Amino acid sequence: MITRAKISKSRRIADAMREEFRTLHAKKGTPTASASEIAEQFEVSVPTAHNAINLLVREGLLYRVRGSGTFFNSHPEDAVLRVGIGDSIIPDLSVGMQKIWNKHIEYALNSFSRFSCEARTFSYPELENMRSNGGLSRNFDALLITHNYLDPATIRTLLESGLPTVIYRGEVEYDIPFSQVCYDVNSGIDEVFHEISLPSSESPVIVVENTPNGNSAKQLYLKHLEKAGFKNEAVTLYEMPYQQHDIICFRLIRVHYKKFKGKFIFAGDDDLASILISALYDEGMIAGRDYRLVSIGNQEEYGYQLPDSDTPLIASVDLPKELMAQEACRLLLQIVRNRSLCRFIVKVPTHFVMRRSASYTTTVRTKGD
Amino acid sequence: MITRAKISKSRRIADAMREEFRTLHAKKGTPTASASEIAEQFEVSVPTAHNAINLLVREGLLYRVRGSGTFFNSHPEDAVLRVGIGDSIIPDLSVGMQKIWNKHIEYALNSFSRFSCEARTFSYPELENMRSNGGLSRNFDALLITHNYLDPATIRTLLESGLPTVIYRGEVEYDIPFSQVCYDVNSGIDEVFHEISLPSSESPVIVVENTPNGNSAKQLYLKHLEKAGFKNEAVTLYEMPYQQHDIICFRLIRVHYKKFKGKFIFAGDDDLASILISALYDEGMIAGRDYRLVSIGNQEEYGYQLPDSDTPLIASVDLPKELMAQEACRLLLQIVRNRSLCRFIVKVPTHFVMRRSASYTTTVRTKGD
Numbered sequence: 001m002i003t004r005a006k007i008s009k010s011r012r013i014a015d016a017m018r019e020e021f022r023t024l025h026a027k028k029g030t031p032t033a034s035a036s037e038i039a040e041q042f043e044v045s046v047p048t049a050h051n052a053i054n055l056l057v058r059e060g061l062l063y064r065v066r067g068s069g070t071f072f073n074s075h076p077e078d079a080v081l082r083v084g085i086g087d088s089i090i091p092d093l094s095v096g097m098q099k100i101w102n103k104h105i106e107y108a109l110n111s112f113s114r115f116s117c118e119a120r121t122f123s124y125p126e127l128e129n130m131r132s133n134g135g136l137s138r139n140f141d142a143l144l145i146t147h148n149y150l151d152p153a154t155i156r157t158l159l160e161s162g163l164p165t166v167i168y169r170g171e172v173e174y175d176i177p178f179s180q181v182c183y184d185v186n187s188g189i190d191e192v193f194h195e196i197s198l199p200s201s202e203s204p205v206i207v208v209e210n211t212p213n214g215n216s217a218k219q220l221y222l223k224h225l226e227k228a229g230f231k232n233e234a235v236t237l238y239e240m241p242y243q244q245h246d247i248i249c250f251r252l253i254r255v256h257y258k259k260f261k262g263k264f265i266f267a268g269d270d271d272l273a274s275i276l277i278s279a280l281y282d283e284g285m286i287a288g289r290d291y292r293l294v295s296i297g298n299q300e301e302y303g304y305q306l307p308d309s310d311t312p313l314i315a316s317v318d319l320p321k322e323l324m325a326q327e328a329c330r331l332l333l334q335i336v337r338n339r340s341l342c343r344f345i346v347k348v349p350t351h352f353v354m355r356r357s358a359s360y361t362t363t364v365r366t367k368g369d
Numbered sequence: 370m371i372t373r374a375k376i377s378k379s380r381r382i383a384d385a386m387r388e389e390f391r392t393l394h395a396k397k398g399t400p401t402a403s404a405s406e407i408a409e410q411f412e413v414s415v416p417t418a419h420n421a422i423n424l425l426v427r428e429g430l431l432y433r434v435r436g437s438g439t440f441f442n443s444h445p446e447d448a449v450l451r452v453g454i455g456d457s458i459i460p461d462l463s464v465g466m467q468k469i470w471n472k473h474i475e476y477a478l479n480s481f482s483r484f485s486c487e488a489r490t491f492s493y494p495e496l497e498n499m500r501s502n503g504g505l506s507r508n509f510d511a512l513l514i515t516h517n518y519l520d521p522a523t524i525r526t527l528l529e530s531g532l533p534t535v536i537y538r539g540e541v542e543y544d545i546p547f548s549q550v551c552y553d554v555n556s557g558i559d560e561v562f563h564e565i566s567l568p569s570s571e572s573p574v575i576v577v578e579n580t581p582n583g584n585s586a587k588q589l590y591l592k593h594l595e596k597a598g599f600k601n602e603a604v605t606l607y608e609m610p611y612q613q614h615d616i617i618c619f620r621l622i623r624v625h626y627k628k629f630k631g632k633f634i635f636a637g638d639d640d641l642a643s644i645l646i647s648a649l650y651d652e653g654m655i656a657g658r659d660y661r662l663v664s665i666g667n668q669e670e671y672g673y674q675l676p677d678s679d680t681p682l683i684a685s686v687d688l689p690k691e692l693m694a695q696e697a698c699r700l701l702l703q704i705v706r707n708r709s710l711c712r713f714i715v716k717v718p719t720h721f722v723m724r725r726s727a728s729y730t731t732t733v734r735t736k737g738d
Binding site for chain 1: 384385483542553696699703707709710711712713714715716717718
């Protein structure tokens with residue numbers, strides 16, 4: 001019988017050997033040291049060294065050839081990983097936004113190809129279908145899921161697959177039991193307030209959707225406005241429901257456009273910003289002349305185009321999609337390779353991109369920069 | 370002049386070469402492919418291939434020998450990293466707790482030695498001293514900081530050093546601009562509620578310190594109690610100030626010990642739990658007989674000893690210190706090697722360890738397991 005103390009000693013030796021294997025990048029077929037050599041090296045008994053070897057054989061890191069000894073197996077990092085990239089369905093997504101959305105997938109596919117993984121995308125209906133056939137874990141070794149909203153059934157399906165899973169593309173960390181890569185919107189909004197010094201005479205307006213991303217944007221704007229000396233009561237806040245936010249937004253402007261005159265608008269995202277800009281344009285108001293606006297997403301960089309503008313207009317916090325995809329891939333591979341049981345949250349830094357919508361051309365030019 | 374398109378093509382090739390370098394683990398002095406070979410391989414022009422090589426030479430990944438060609442430099446992963454392990458000062462820490470605390474340091478030093486890094490500890494006064502001499506970045510390449518509380522001056526010192534920094538040991542994620550490894554206490558408390566089925570007749574008592582860890586424990590206990598069907602009003606809550614919590618706790622028990630009779634106590638941490646157990650013992654009450662108690666920390670596993678007990682007694686959520694230290698080391702090395710700009714939050718899973726304090730000996734034994 002192996003005692004507890006012996007088990008833990010063997011484990012420690014196995015850990016050290018695993019680390020050595022990782023560092024040395026030993027080729028498949030390289031012979032390991034013998035049990036007695038290992039025993040000597042670690043100053044333990046030969047049976048303890050044997051146990052350590054057995055642990056690694058069971059893990060698949062080493063293999064035995066009867067009469068010849070123990071050898072290193074092919075390095076787990078060299079195996080081709082089959083990655084499934086799950087694409088959530090967003091109802092009522094505008095064509096412009098669909099284009100942006102697809103960039104996440106495109107960049108993720110590119111990243112995985114660079115890491116020599118075999119990646120293919122699947123949609124949520126496919127996911128449902130694979131679940132009923134038990135095919136998720138048969139088809140893939142790991143999953144990367146774009147996330148706007150995950151319903152409880154999808155979360156259950158993903159958990160039941162038992163596959164290493166990373167959720168990415170979010171602007172906030174969600175309370176779900178997966179590792180996540182999300183944007184650190186805070187760092188970008190920090191830059192907004194560094195680049196734009198709001199005079200205390202300013203009356204800020206916040207327009208957000210009533211979604212997790214919208215609520216997070218609202219909190220961040222309010223936090224930074226408070227730090228800049230604005231009391232919460234001095235801020236006008238409009239919260240749109242997600243459903244039909246475009247129609248509701250247009251109606252808001254139609255009725256209340258005068259309330260936006262000369263104001264500084266903080267928009268929850270570029271989708272909302274573009275609706276606001278279009279609606280205010282219909283009332284004869286021009287961004288950067290009759291009001292100022294900043295937003296989150298920098299979607300114009302990724303192919304989104306405003307109806308009445310041929311050059312990017314919206315001053316916006318860039319959510320760097322390529323870096324996001326790279327970090328998500330890197331994280332997933334790291335979890336797979338280290339067989340880590342931890343939950344990882346990676347926050348991708350964001351930056352503010354200054355554009356016309358945030359600068360009164362008259363006031364800004366006088367500064368001479 | 371190099372056009373934008375060319376720059377981005379060279380970048381892509383440089384990225385691929387960097388990845389290849391990482392995968393191959395090429396030794397210092399290994400010649401790279403020539404520019405024309407690279408051009409052919411990636412189907413680009415020779416100047417573009419040249420640009421890619423130049424990018425990597427500037428990064429220090431390759432070096433040129435006049436008349437001989439380009440060679441791989443020593444692998445960045447092979448360089449010995451000088452890691453400083455900063456140890457925060459905790460005023461009024463009991464001797465038992467100091468012993469536990471030091472385990473974090475011990476495990477971190479062990480981990481770094483396994484990763485072939487040169488690690489040494491420093492205290493906060495040393496940190497202050499190094500700051501005035503500008504010596505932090507001269508002495509170290511990266512920092513690992515144990516964290517109970519970081520004051521603004523220390524945060525500034527760490528930020529100003531510009532060194533890759535990981536904060537570890539926390540039970541909650543703090544709103545500070547560093548990557549952090551913290552315990553996922555939630556997963557352990559989840560196990561508490563799976564292992565202990567509280568009858569609805571139970572009147573739960575929560576005792577926590579008024580600290581971030583204590584508040585987090587309180588919220589988690591309340592969340593799980595609510596899920597188990599207990600209304601917030603049904604829970605008795607005691608919040609202790611951090612200063613002199615021991616004296617205040619003893620006085621609480623001296624006056625109100627009857628209120629703990631037959632109750633299920635959820636303690637914020639083992640320090641508090643041990644004070645409660647000692648104080649209730651003075652009133653003739655025995656854990657697991659006159660009341661039940663669970664706690665967080667599993668400090669008895671790490672050498673903490675209750676005055677009147679020679680075997681571990683406290684049923685407690687284990688905060689695995691060795692895994693924590695390993696993950697913290699791994700994360701710091703990964704940040705250094707990938708030169709990552711992201712902020713990482715790693716949540717180390719925790720597990721519940723059932724012990725005498727949580728089981729009424731009479732009721733539990735009848736279950737026959």
